[in-house]
Amino acid sequence: MKKIVYLLLISLVIVSFGFEKSTDFAPKKINVVIDLGHGGTDFGATIKNIHEKNIVEQIAKKIKSTNKDVQLYFTRTEDQFVSLQDRVNFINELKPDLVLSIHVNANRDNQKSGAEFFIATQNDFSKKSTEIANELSTKLSENNFIKINTLKTAPFFILKNTKAPALLLELGYLTNENDFKYLTDGDSQDKIANSISEYLSKLQ
Numbered sequence: 001m002k003k004i005v006y007l008l009l010i011s012l013v014i015v016s017f018g019f020e021k022s023t024d025f026a027p028k029k030i031n032v033v034i035d036l037g038h039g040g041t042d043f044g045a046t047i048k049n050i051h052e053k054n055i056v057e058q059i060a061k062k063i064k065s066t067n068k069d070v071q072l073y074f075t076r077t078e079d080q081f082v083s084l085q086d087r088v089n090f091i092n093e094l095k096p097d098l099v100l101s102i103h104v105n106a107n108r109d110n111q112k113s114g115a116e117f118f119i120a121t122q123n124d125f126s127k128k129s130t131e132i133a134n135e136l137s138t139k140l141s142e143n144n145f146i147k148i149n150t151l152k153t154a155p156f157f158i159l160k161n162t163k164a165p166a167l168l169l170e171l172g173y174l175t176n177e178n179d180f181k182y183l184t185d186g187d188s189q190d191k192i193a194n195s196i197s198e199y200l201s202k203l204q
């Protein structure tokens with residue numbers, strides 16, 4: 001009987017040590033903010049009754065459901081209006097490791113197509129942002145239906161006021177027939193979300 005109690009005690013110690021190991025020594029996850037462009041009364045680009053705000057929500061949800069490796073935060077979780085200042089306040093309080101602002105584009109010229117990355121040179125982290133933009137665009141180009149345009153700089157409010165590496169990603173043009181198809185197609189959205197998610201996981 002004594003032996004059984006002794007064995008039980010040993011196993012308890014092993015179990016509790018195991019738990020301690022998984023909590024205290026687990027690597028700290030990096031914090032990533034996904035900024036969902038537009039929302040609520042701000043529809044963003046709208047073509048054939050398809051709104052930019054909804055497309056970015058669909059893709060953000062897919063990233064959330066596939067990624068457990070990084071700590072994800074979102075500037076909005078539903079179809080609601082959030083001012084640019086409130087977004088920046090939320091981000092700067094959180095001090096994340098990366099901010100990824102997701103949008104889709106529109107243009108009068110329906111031949112314009114492809115994804116575009118933007119960074120702001122006014123941001124102190126612009127060098128890191130450029131590095132991440134280049135890596136993520138390489139990752140996204142593996143989805144061979146996405147054309148990646150050259151990296152651009154722009155003083156967008158979110159980018160220049162965020163105190164963290166930050167990039168804005170226009171995933172394609174709703175005004176271009178081919179881009180419209182992949183931006184609104186569930187399987188293509190999955191591929192885009194998976195690429196972004198896989199890239200974020202490697203940032204650990």
Ligand SMILES: [Zn+2]
Binds near residue numbers: 045052
């Ligand atoms: Zn937008």
